[in-house]
Amino acid sequence: MASPGKSSRSDRAPGALDVLTSRDNRWLKSFRMALRGGLPTEDGLVGVEGPRLVEEALRSGCSVGAVIFSESGERHRTRLAPYLVESEIAFPVLRTTDRLFDGIADTETPQGVAALVQPRKASFDDIVRLSSSGAAPLLAVLVGVQDPGNVGTILRTAAAFGATAAVTAASGQSGTASPFSPKALRASAGAALHLPILPGMALSIVLAQLRVAGVRTLASTLREPADGDQPYLAPWEVDWCEPVALLIGNEGAGLPEEVERSADARLRIPMVTGIESLNAAAAAAVLFYEAARQRNSLSAQS
Numbered sequence: 001m002a003s004p005g006k007s008s009r010s011d012r013a014p015g016a017l018d019v020l021t022s023r024d025n026r027w028l029k030s031f032r033m034a035l036r037g038g039l040p041t042e043d044g045l046v047g048v049e050g051p052r053l054v055e056e057a058l059r060s061g062c063s064v065g066a067v068i069f070s071e072s073g074e075r076h077r078t079r080l081a082p083y084l085v086e087s088e089i090a091f092p093v094l095r096t097t098d099r100l101f102d103g104i105a106d107t108e109t110p111q112g113v114a115a116l117v118q119p120r121k122a123s124f125d126d127i128v129r130l131s132s133s134g135a136a137p138l139l140a141v142l143v144g145v146q147d148p149g150n151v152g153t154i155l156r157t158a159a160a161f162g163a164t165a166a167v168t169a170a171s172g173q174s175g176t177a178s179p180f181s182p183k184a185l186r187a188s189a190g191a192a193l194h195l196p197i198l199p200g201m202a203l204s205i206v207l208a209q210l211r212v213a214g215v216r217t218l219a220s221t222l223r224e225p226a227d228g229d230q231p232y233l234a235p236w237e238v239d240w241c242e243p244v245a246l247l248i249g250n251e252g253a254g255l256p257e258e259v260e261r262s263a264d265a266r267l268r269i270p271m272v273t274g275i276e277s278l279n280a281a282a283a284a285a286v287l288f289y290e291a292a293r294q295r296n297s298l299s300a301q302s
Contacts, residue, residue, distance in 0.1 A: 020094060020095065020096040021097060025096075028100060030116060031116065034047030035049055036103075038178075043065065045117060046180040048117055048190070048193075049105060049114040051079055052189070058083035060117075064118075065115075067114070067115045068115070069112060070095075073111060073112020073113040074095070119180050119192070120193070123198075127167070127196055128215055131164050135162070139164065139166065139210075139244070140154060140155065140248060140284065141167045141248065142154060142168045143255055143259065144175065144176055145168075145177065148181045148184035150177075151187070152186065152191075156189050157284050158191075159195045162288070165195060166196070166197045167198045167199075167245075169206055170202070171249065172256060174250050176200075180192060207263075215244065216264045217262075217263040218264065219249075219260040230265070234268070235269060235286060235290040238291075239294070246291075247259065247263060248280055251280050269287070
């Protein structure tokens with residue numbers, strides 16, 4: 001893939017040999033939009049920066065639009081060489097000056113290598129299927145999580161503990177930050193490129209579809225139970241081996257109360273007196289760890 005549009009090998013060859021020296025070059029404009037601007041290109045490509053994230057992108061199986069090295073960033077080419085065999089790659093490998101690379105980069109201390117990537121596409125049917133190992137769906141549903149660093153951290157945690165997919169949705173006026181923004185991708189350490197994700201879904205539609213699909217919805221809550229409420233569950237009181245979607249709310253306000261009440265159950269992490277709550281990413285880590293513990297125990301018994 002060569003954004004914008006596809007190019008032939010003859011179109012790509014000069015990019016692999018020449019140094020791009022004009023800030024108005026179409027490739028540099030695309031990288032600038034995706035990295036510094038934090039927006040997808042017209043072709044829906046997102047930017048990843050740094051040798052570790054570029055390597056994750058190349059390993060992920062996602063379609064790659066281009067890789068670019070600065071003059072000083074050439075030192076990372078050896079690390080990425082297994083993925084950049086000229087006879088096999090279907091995308092251009094570009095070079096530019098350190099000065100121009102600094103102008104497209106999102107980080108304060110650029111490492112001189114970046115890539116444009118097409119995030120993997122997933123449908124709702126994809127995310128509620130059994131995994132290739134036969135495990136039931138374990139979904140992270142982020143609702144109004146506004147900080148891209150928190151979004152990335154939650155996705156990284158969820159993936160590390162065996163989540164099979166994720167959904168991002170708005171909560172009232174609070175949208176969830178894009179999982180594919182440069183900051184979120186860095187915080188996820190590339191997990192967002194490996195985990196099937198449905199971004200920007202309407203929460204009401206997600207909840208209705210999960211109900212029809214037989215996926216149990218669990219709301220992580222910050223609130224104390226009110227009179228007449230069903231008892232809240234502790235993490236270890238949930239059967240995480242069945243199809244489950246964990247709803248994770250806004251950093252400060254948590255989930256809207258009506259969303260919590262619409263869920264199949266509410267979870268609350270027991271804590272010592274005097275500690276108000278964990279932040280969204282820390283709470284997700286505790287809950288997904290318990291999910292992994294149960295699911296791993298089941299696998300060991302089978």
